[in-house]
Amino acid sequence: MIKIDHLSTSYSTIDGPVHVINDVDFEIFDNEIFGIAGESGCGKTTLLKALYDILEFPMIVDSGKLILSGEKNGKAFSYETGQIRKTWWNNISYVPQAAQSVLNPIVPLKNQFLDSIPKADKKRVPKVQTLKRVSDYLEELSLSPDLLNAYPFQLSGGMRQRVIIALATFMSPNVILADEPTTALDVVVQRGILMMLMRLQKKLKNTMVIVSHDMGVHYQIADRMGIMYSGSMIELGKTEDIFEKPIHPYTQMLVSALPRVGDKSQKTGIPGRPPALTNPPPGCRFAPRCPRATEECRETVPKLYEAEQGHFAACHFLNKE
Ligand SMILES: Nc1ncnc2c1ncn2[C@@H]1O[C@H](COP(=O)(O)OP(=O)(O)O)[C@@H](O)[C@H]1O
Ligand SMILES: [Mg+2]
Structure with missing residues (x-):
């Protein structure tokens, strides 16, 4: 399980800090596919990097923390922000994201698999045996x-992505984080990758966190999902509830902008753009684009x-309805 405990992060820039994750607080459970959605630039990759403990300059944790806990091979474990990288x-x-470049193009794939094995195991298990397991x-x-025996440059984009997923899952980790795993691929290949991820999750019964700006991806594979807007989590729930009964005006617009079979109505998209993270509005970040916004929305940040x-x-109207 991953507990995200009131996490806030920022990027240090020459113009001062840019706050990208704002008091994000929720849990991701064992044995589920959790989707993170939202427009490009809303902070999905930043959140995923924080989950993976890539907390390198210029990214700074301002407050809060993460706890990764669970059980593997009968042994309980628990790691916090700063320790997660040990595991x-x-x-x-x-x-x-853009994982295609994580494979070294001039190193045969078998070496890249061998490199992923923890040092202790490498000493204990002969190479041939490990390679047999990999194959x-x-x-x-x-x-x-x-x-x-192939080199990454010899593979198609879809095949490379499959190999990267195989590499990431070979050690049967309790949690797999995938950032836009299908974005650069065509629709048929995308479908294959999503099926592969779903099958893996069923087999490993672990936690998968899938980031995608494409709501269609979440509809297909996520059990639960969160919607981000301008660095905040604004809605969270079962995927079917998000699609069938969206609550936040932003989610409602996202869902109604999706094409549906048999629906010939004009799709309009969401007018306006998200606020600049360097100078966000003081209240609800969505207020400038929200048709229902009131004075309260413009002044006070709504809580989840x-x-x-x-x-x-996270919408002020919720408390009143
Ligand atoms: N290294 C960085 N330095 C400064 N700002 C950054 C850095 N990386 C990302 N950002 C900013 O953080 C915001 C969120 O980025 P990101 O997490 O990549 O969003 P998403 O994955 O949802 O598209 C963007 O406005 C981006 O410009
Ligand atoms: Mg991203």
Whole structure:
């Protein structure tokens, strides 16, 4: 389980700090696919990096923390912000955005798999045995073990993404974080990657956190999801509830902008743009674009509020309806 405890982060820039994650507070459970959605620039990648403990300059944790806990092979573990990196690959792994570049193009894939094995295991287990395990694992994922002798530059984009996912999941981590895993790929390949992720989650019964700006991706694979807007989590709940009963005006607009089979109505999109993170409005970040905004919305930041069981939204209207 991952507990995100009132996390706020910023980027240090020459013009001063830019606050990108603002008091984000929620939990991601074992055995679920959790989706993080929101327009480009809202802070999805920043949040995922924080989850993976990539807290390097210029990113700064202003307040709050993360706790990654669970059980693997009968042993309980718990790591906080700053310690999570000790358990990379083993308890948590990460498929970064534009992951295509994480593979070294001139190193054969088998070496990249061997590099992912913890040092202790490397000493204990002979290389041939590990490679056998890797090739069995690839076969299980319907990938050819011959890939191990290939170089990344020889593979298509979709195949490379599959290999990266195989690499990230080989050690059966409790948590897998994937940032826009299908974004650069065409629709048919996308579908294959999503099926692969779903199958893996069913097998490992672990936690998968999938970041995508594409609501269609979440609709297909997420059990629960969170909607981010301008560095804040503004709605959180079961995916079906988000799509069928969106609460926040922003989520309502996001969902109604999606094309549906048989619906011929004109899709308009959401007028306006998110506020600049360097100079955000004082109240609700969405107020300047919100058709319902009142004085209160422009002045006070709304808190995430549980409207129905397990379905949260941050909107001043919720307390009144
Ligand atoms: N290294 C950085 N320095 C300064 N600002 C950054 C840095 N990385 C990201 N940002 C800013 O943080 C905001 C959120 O970025 P990001 O988390 O990548 O959003 P998303 O993944 O939702 O598109 C953007 O406005 C971006 O300009
Ligand atoms: Mg991103």
